[in-house]
Amino acid sequence: AAAVKSIKAKVSDIDKMKVEEQKKAARSGYDMDILPPDLVTYSNDAKTLLEDLQSRNERMFLLTFLVVNMAPTRRELDNDLFTVSGIVQKYNCTLKRLDFQQEDGFLSSLPLGHNGIEIKRGMTTSSTAIFVPFMTQELRMDGEAVYYGLNALSHNVIMANRKKLKNPNGLFLGVPGSGKSFAAKRELVNVFLATKDRIIVVDPMGEYSPLIRRLGGQVIEIAPDSPHHINPMDIDLSFDEENPMALKADFILSLMELIVGGKDGLQPVERTVIDRCVRQMYREHLQDPETSKMPTLQTLYDLLCSQPEGEAVRLATALEIYVSGSLNVFNHETNVDLNRRLVCLDLKKLGAGLRTIAMLIMQDLVNSQVSMNFLRGIATWCYFDEFHVLLRDRLTASYCVAIWKMLRKKGCVPSALTQNVKDFLASPEIENIFENSDFLVLLSQAQGDRQILAKQLGISPHQLSYVTHTNSGEGLLFFGNTTIPFVDRFPQNTELYAIMTTRPEDKKQEMNRA
Structure with a gap:
């Protein structure tokens, strides 16, 4: 209000000056509309400023702008002052020396909140904002926040809690060697240290086993x-x-559909037979879960063999190799501790014939573990490395979509690691995974992927430079509506780095030291 009142008074003074000039013009016999250029400029500027304050949500600030110049000698100082004065004169500005006020000027320039110079200029919010040096977006959260590197612009620490996001689902994207596995492991370790949450890793390449152990x-x-x-x-x-x-x-219907194969999947009669066998299989266990044995694939196979339908024979024949044949890996009772805080499912030695089925079984395991943890009030962090393997098959891809859509409600924080964003654009259904992820770690990207990401995420050309031929551990972090370029220089002379790295040269050096 005081600023508006002051500007209105200035406008009135300028209008009064214009009237005086017009009277002078009338007495002299020349056109009254001819006014001094400076007066016209002042009038227009004052009216524009008044409009900004009244209708454009601007505020008026009193600003003292001080420039401190230092040099080792008086001669160098004079040269610097001459150079600086020449620069500001190009923009119609003038630098004035604070004669006999140098000490007050220097003290006022320090971040002490004290201004001893009574030379002030009124400026609007937009104009004042130009002088604010803190133009970098930062991300620093309290509580169970996790370290994600340093801000590439300000070098401040990035601390964030994905569980605070509306949608904590995450993706780690980058070309081979860009550091996406290392970034995921770094987050995993920080989650382990900063929270009491459970962690599950689906590891097709066996890279996480040393760290988990x-x-x-x-x-x-x-x-x-x-x-x-x-x-x-x-x-x-x-x-x-x-x-x-x-x-x-x-x-089990999805599992059998994967086992039987075919373009059309299971036929209605086959689905009915399987459903009947499943109900029979669990009937005894449901009646006495404490003492009865848990069914296995062998139990399902025996029940299929006892059914009268011809379709049951076909189903049993397809299942036989997974029961008594060379692929009977899953025809056993569980003999591992699934209640550990950290669980890693190592699929490295699994052959191609079992990998897709194993992925489906692992996803069912993840679903059940997340549900149990949710009932206990515990969040679950899930990591799926080499995620493109899961997206190749329709059934496993649909399970992934379900995890990204549904398990968030049960306190699940899933993360997928893959090389190309193209993997998520194979179908509208799979694209939901990309769209339902509010947390993205973009490391160095291939040319085609950069173009897709720029279109999908609205990344500017300048931001794209942070994912173009960058070093390992450098990229862009998307956290909700916040986008921050980051760098992570992890100390290489540590035991943790030796366990987490997958670079061949690092592994070779470790072997030589051993």
Whole structure:
């Protein structure tokens, strides 16, 4: 209000001066509209300023602008002052020396909140904002926040809590060697140290096993010669808000559809036969879950063989190789501890014939573990490395979409790691994974992926420079509506780095030291 009142008074003074000039023109006999240029400029500027304050949400600030110049000698100082004066004169400005006020000027320039110079100029919000040096977007949260590197512009620490996002789903994208696995492991370690949440890793390449073991977690090697076994028929009856029987039946139908194969999937009669066998299979266990044995694939196979329909024979024949044949990895009772805080599912030694089915079983395991943790009030962080493998098959891709859409409500924080954003644009359904991820770590990107990301995320050419031929551990972090370029220089002379790195040269050096 005081600023508006002051500007109105200035406008009145200028209008009064214009009237005096017009009277003078009338007495002299020349056109009254001819006014001094400076007076016209002052009038227009004052009216524009008044309009800004009244209708454009601008505020008036009194600003003292001080420039401190230092040099080792008087001669160099005079040269610097001459150079600076020449620069500001190009923009119609003038620098004036604070004669006999140098000490007050220097003290006023320090960040002490004290201004001893009574030379002030009124400026609007927009004009004042130009002089604010803090133009960098920052991300620093309290509580169970996790370290994500340093801001590439300000070098301030980036601390964020994904659980505070409306949608905590995340993606780590980058070309091979860009550091996406390392970035995910770094987040995993920080989550382990900063929270009490549970962590599950689906690891197709066996890269996470050393880290999980070092942190005291459970590594489950899924392979034909592995002593570790997971029973896909396991069922947990503690889900109060869901029907565990219906969920397990839906999973077994998906599993059998993957086993039987074919373009059209399971036929209606085959679905009916499978559903009937599933209900029979769990009937005894549901009646006495404490003492009865958990069903296995062998149980399902035996029930299929006993059905009268011809379709049951076809289903049993397709299942046989996974029961008594060379792919009987999952025809065993579970003998590993799935209640550890850290669980890693190592699929490195799994052959191509079992990999897709294993992925489906792992996803069902993740779903059940997330549900159990949710009932206990515990969040679950899930990491899916080499995510493109899951997206190749229609069934496993649909399970991934379900995880990204539904498990958020159960406190799940899923993360997918893959090389190309094109993997998420294969179909409208898979694209939902990309669209439902509010957390993105973009490391160095290929040319085609940069163009897609620029279009999908509205990334400017300047921001794209942070993911163009950058070093490992450098890129862009998307956290909700916040976009920050980051760098992460992890100390290489540490035990943690030796466990986390997958670079061949680092592994070779470690072996030589050993």
